[in-house]
Amino acid sequence: MSVSAITGLALLVLIAAAFYAGRARAVAVSGDKPVRLHSLPNYHGYFLAAWTAIPALAVVVIATIVERQLGMSAWTSAALTAVLSVLAGLAGLSLARRRINTGFRARNHVERLIDVVLLASSVIAILTTVGIVASLLFESLRFFEAIDWRIDRFLFGLHWSPQIAIRADQVGQSGAFGAVPLFAGTAMITLIAMIVAAPVGLFSAIYLSEYAGPTTRRIVKPLLEILAGIPTVVYGFFALLTIGPAIRGAAEWVGDLTGIVALQNAVTQSALSAGLVMGVMIIPFVSSLSDDVINAVPQSLRDGSYAMGATKSETVREVILPAALPGIVGALLLAVSRAVGETMIVVMAAGQGANLTGNPFESVTTITVQIVMLLTGDQEFDSPKTLSAFALGLVLFAFTLVLNVIALRVVQKYREKYD
Amino acid sequence: MSTVYHDTKIENAKVELDNVGVTYGSKTAVSGVALRIPDRSVTAFIGPSGCGKSTVLRTINRMNDTIDIARVSGSVKIDGEEINSKSVDPVVLRARVGMVFQKPNPFPKSIYDNVAYGPRIHGLASGKAELDAIVETSLKKAGLWNEVADRLDQPGTSLSGGQQQRLVIARAIAVSPEVILMDEPCSALDPIATAKIEELIDELRENYCIIIVTHSMAQAARVSQMTAFFHLGDLVEYGPTEAIFTNPRDQRTQDYITGRFG
Numbered sequence: 252m253s254v255s256a257i258t259g260l261a262l263l264v265l266i267a268a269a270f271y272a273g274r275a276r277a278v279a280v281s282g283d284k285p286v287r288l289h290s291l292p293n294y295h296g297y298f299l300a301a302w303t304a305i306p307a308l309a310v311v312v313i314a315t316i317v318e319r320q321l322g323m324s325a326w327t328s329a330a331l332t333a334v335l336s337v338l339a340g341l342a343g344l345s346l347a348r349r350r351i352n353t354g355f356r357a358r359n360h361v362e363r364l365i366d367v368v369l370l371a372s373s374v375i376a377i378l379t380t381v382g383i384v385a386s387l388l389f390e391s392l393r394f395f396e397a398i399d400w401r402i403d404r405f406l407f408g409l410h411w412s413p414q415i416a417i418r419a420d421q422v423g424q425s426g427a428f429g430a431v432p433l434f435a436g437t438a439m440i441t442l443i444a445m446i447v448a449a450p451v452g453l454f455s456a457i458y459l460s461e462y463a464g465p466t467t468r469r470i471v472k473p474l475l476e477i478l479a480g481i482p483t484v485v486y487g488f489f490a491l492l493t494i495g496p497a498i499r500g501a502a503e504w505v506g507d508l509t510g511i512v513a514l515q516n517a518v519t520q521s522a523l524s525a526g527l528v529m530g531v532m533i534i535p536f537v538s539s540l541s542d543d544v545i546n547a548v549p550q551s552l553r554d555g556s557y558a559m560g561a562t563k564s565e566t567v568r569e570v571i572l573p574a575a576l577p578g579i580v581g582a583l584l585l586a587v588s589r590a591v592g593e594t595m596i597v598v599m600a601a602g603q604g605a606n607l608t609g610n611p612f613e614s615v616t617t618i619t620v621q622i623v624m625l626l627t628g629d630q631e632f633d634s635p636k637t638l639s640a641f642a643l644g645l646v647l648f649a650f651t652l653v654l655n656v657i658a659l660r661v662v663q664k665y666r667e668k669y670d
Numbered sequence: 671m672s673t674v675y676h677d678t679k680i681e682n683a684k685v686e687l688d689n690v691g692v693t694y695g696s697k698t699a700v701s702g703v704a705l706r707i708p709d710r711s712v713t714a715f716i717g718p719s720g721c722g723k724s725t726v727l728r729t730i731n732r733m734n735d736t737i738d739i740a741r742v743s744g745s746v747k748i749d750g751e752e753i754n755s756k757s758v759d760p761v762v763l764r765a766r767v768g769m770v771f772q773k774p775n776p777f778p779k780s781i782y783d784n785v786a787y788g789p790r791i792h793g794l795a796s797g798k799a800e801l802d803a804i805v806e807t808s809l810k811k812a813g814l815w816n817e818v819a820d821r822l823d824q825p826g827t828s829l830s831g832g833q834q835q836r837l838v839i840a841r842a843i844a845v846s847p848e849v850i851l852m853d854e855p856c857s858a859l860d861p862i863a864t865a866k867i868e869e870l871i872d873e874l875r876e877n878y879c880i881i882i883v884t885h886s887m888a889q890a891a892r893v894s895q896m897t898a899f900f901h902l903g904d905l906v907e908y909g910p911t912e913a914i915f916t917n918p919r920d921q922r923t924q925d926y927i928t929g930r931f932g
Contacts, residue, residue: 464738551775557736558769559788559841560761569787574778 254329258311261337266304269344273299276351290358298357301364302347307340387648390641397635398428405430405642411605411616413625413636428639430646432607436615440526440597441590443611447530448586452537453579459538460545461567472542479535487599490528495519495600498527502612517612520602526611529596533586540585544578545571577662584658588651594619618643673704674919676909684709684879685730685849690744692725692734699725700903703744707896709848712875714890714911715883717900718931723883726900727851730881731767732760748849765792768842772854774834776826776841781818784826784837785809788845804844812840813870832863839870850874852882856889868893887927891915899923 277295281287288295314335318328351357395402408429455475459468499517506514548571556566572579602614603624616624625640632638683706691701700722707713715723725734732753734740746753753763765788776784785805788794795801805822809815814836818829826837835855842850852871856864871893874880884890890897890911897914899907899922907914907923918924925931 549775551771551773552777554733554736554769554771555775555777555838555841556787558731558733558764558771559791559845560764561787561791562761565791569779569791570777576778 254326254333258329258333258336261333262304262307262311262340265307265337265340265344266300269303269340270296270300272344272348273297273351273357276348277357280352287353289354289356290361294357294361295351295355297361297364299344299347299351301361303340303344306343307336310336310339384648387641387645390638391645393633394635394638394642397638404428405639406646407431409607411621413621413639426635428635430618430643432605433616433618433621433643434646435607436522436601436605437591437617437619439522439609439611439615440529440601440617441587443523443526444530444533444590445583445587447527448533448537448590449583451530452534452582452586453541455534456538456541456545457567457571460542461563461571472539475538476535478531479539481532483532483593483595484599486528486532487596490524490596490600491520494528495521495524498524498612513610514612518602518614520600520614521612522601522615523611525597525601528600529590529593532593532596533589536586536589537582540582541575541579544575544582547578548574580661581658584654584661588654591651591654592619592647594623598623618647622647673702673905674907674909674923676907676913676919678910678913680706680708682709683707684748685881686745686747686750687726687729688745688747690726690729690742690746692722692729692743693741694737695739698903700900700905703905705898705905705908707879707881709879710875710877711895712871712880712882712893713896713898714894715881715898715900716885716887716890716926717906718926719885720902721900722903723898723900724853726905727853727881727883730849730851731764731769733764733769735760765845766847767849767851768845768847769851770835770838770842770853770855773858774831774838776829776834776837779826780823781826781829781837782822785840785844787841792845794845808840808844809837811843811874812836813866813873814840830863832859832866835859835863835867836870839867839874843874847878849879849881852880854883854885857885864889887915899926901926 274292274296276299277288277290277292278285285292311332314328314332318331323331395405398405405428408427409431410427410429411432412427414426455471459472459475463471496519498521499519502514502517506512506517552570552574553566556570561569597617597620601616601620603616603620604614605616605621606613608615622640622643625637625643630637685705685707687703687705687707690703692699703722703726705726715727717723728734729742729746730748730753732742734742742754748763748766752758777787779787782805785808786795786801789801789804795804806815809818814833817833818824818837826834829837835858839850839855855871856867859867868889871880871882875895882890882894894911897909897911898905899914899918899920901922907918907920914923915927918927
């Protein structure tokens with residue numbers, strides 16, 4: 252067992268001991284009449300355990316940082332940390348133990364401690380996010396520096412070819428970082444996916460909430476939600492091995508009949524097959540959220556519409572959908588940001604060629620696919636090639652952020668109107 | 671259980687119910703209801719909660735069809751025509767029998783579109799001008815025109831509760847129904863808004879057959895000409911409002927209107 256593991260165990264034992272010591276001490280000072288205490292004995296126990304744990308853990312953290320700076324050997328460092336932390340724990344324990352008496356408000360101290368722990372948890376979540384964004388930002392800045400601050404060429408350039416020559420005499424490896432083909436590919440696949448998912452998802456939500464009987468609903472809804480549980484890699488090889496070849500075959504057949512060259516040149520890894528399969532994947536997002544929203548439309552509106560002599564579909568079109576619109580827009584935008592960020596399906600099914608094309612039968616590439624390509628395999632992490640992945644990540648992050656903000660705004664605006 | 675009928679001649683019966691019963695699944699909500707409701711008058715359904723008065727009301731425009739487990743038996747006739755027969759399309763029937771609910775339920779549309787809703791789905795107006803006219807007359811009849819004439823494009827939900835309820839009444843009137851059903855139309859409103867709606871009901875009586883379910887006996891006494899008292903799924907007593915309130919013949923009616931229960 253390593254020294255740090257033994258330290259950890261020792262600290263745990265110490266903290267547990269502190270709890271029992273605090274409880275016993277409280278009972279003792281009350282003269283075996285715990286009723287006389289301000290706080291229950293357990294609270295005194297928690298109080299003591301906390302004041303043992305906090306100094307000990309603080310010492311562990313500080314010692315680890317300082318010792319690394321001083322360049323001590325691993326074993327000495329660990330041993331020193333162990334001794335210091337146990338001492339700090341004992342010191343905290345004995346200081347806190349003196350405060351225990353009948354009037355001591357251990358309960359309130361514990362309450363404040365809980366407050367601090369909860370706050371710390373949420374701060375950790377926020378700090379992590381801030382850290383990720385900061386790292387994206389700084390690495391992106393390094394990338395922009397490497398391309399001489401020609402951010403316009405990155406955002407609006409039409410040619411993407413991130414390979415850079417290692418030797419000056421290599422040809423054809425100039426390194427071009429125009430990201431427009433990636434944006435266009437992402438947009439096309441997202442569009443195809445939404446063309447599939449928006450109507451199918453919305454219509455099945457309407458069927459489930461308005462037309463289906465309770466039994467059908469009980470069976471169909473979980474079945475639909477299974478779609479969301481299929482791993483994306485499974486969708487990916489489904490697209491690659493089944494849908495892709497089928498689309499290619501069909502396109503070639505139609506192309507030969509009609510003589511349209513774009514169809515004759517269809518490839519297996521195409522934007523269409525990736526988009527279609529991704530559309531199927533996000534159907535449950537749209538249908539499940541929309542179904543919840545439609546169910547939340549008050550029954551009184553339906554009754555009102557039926558009482559006017561409206562049929563079911565008129566009621567859905569004229570009353571229920573307008574009332575549920577903000578939620579449905581939210582569901583669709585969520586599906587879009589899911590589609591934009593989806594990686595596995597496109598890596599497998601859309602190909603890697605950074606083609607700037609409007610033809611869905613050609614292979615395209617997306618932001619996420621390129622990030623994977625740039626960062627997998629043997630890479631040096633200060634070349635513009637790998638750094639460009641961070642810039643792409645930043646763009647992706649900014650886009651989904653904007654999308655979420657818009658979704659929130661839309662929801663709020665309509666909610667004011669209709670509630 | 672047999673119903674006590676005060677002997678009044680109802681010559682112009684608009685709605686006739688005979689041996690009407692409604693069950694929800696295995697639970698019987700009402701049974702054996704027989705009523706002849708006169709045209710161009712207000713008939714009040716009163717009784718304690720859960721007595722089946724709203725259920726009976728909903729048989730008159732077949733709203734019970736929208737509840738899967740509800741089964742209606744017996745005969746309901748409007749102008750002598752059986753509305754539960756297969757040849758009657760409930761969607762068309764509901765254009766003839768309007769309904770106003772307990773809670774104002776304007777649609778998530780503008781004031782104009784709320785009133786134009788019925789005429790549009792039933793194709794009652796042949797052009798924009800005609801539709802405008804229908805909307806204006808309906809709002810005027812509902813006593814709302816002066817308050818909303820300059821903001822017809824605003825959402826119906828932006829109105830106050832009382833205004834919303836009058837908007838809903840205008841929406842019901844817009845398809846020129848013959849019968850208007852009101853299910854506790856004032857229970858969500860304050861006294862001033864209630865007074866306005868009651869005034870409106872009194873005016874509408876000249877042209878429509880109005881049936882109103884109410885928990886307020888004072889309201890029944892104020893607005894109605896005929897009153898039906900329901901108790902535990904039975905129609906107990908039916909007759910002119912004045913006779914029911916001054917000279918109830920069934921002990922349960924008397925107990926209810928004197929406030930001994932309910």
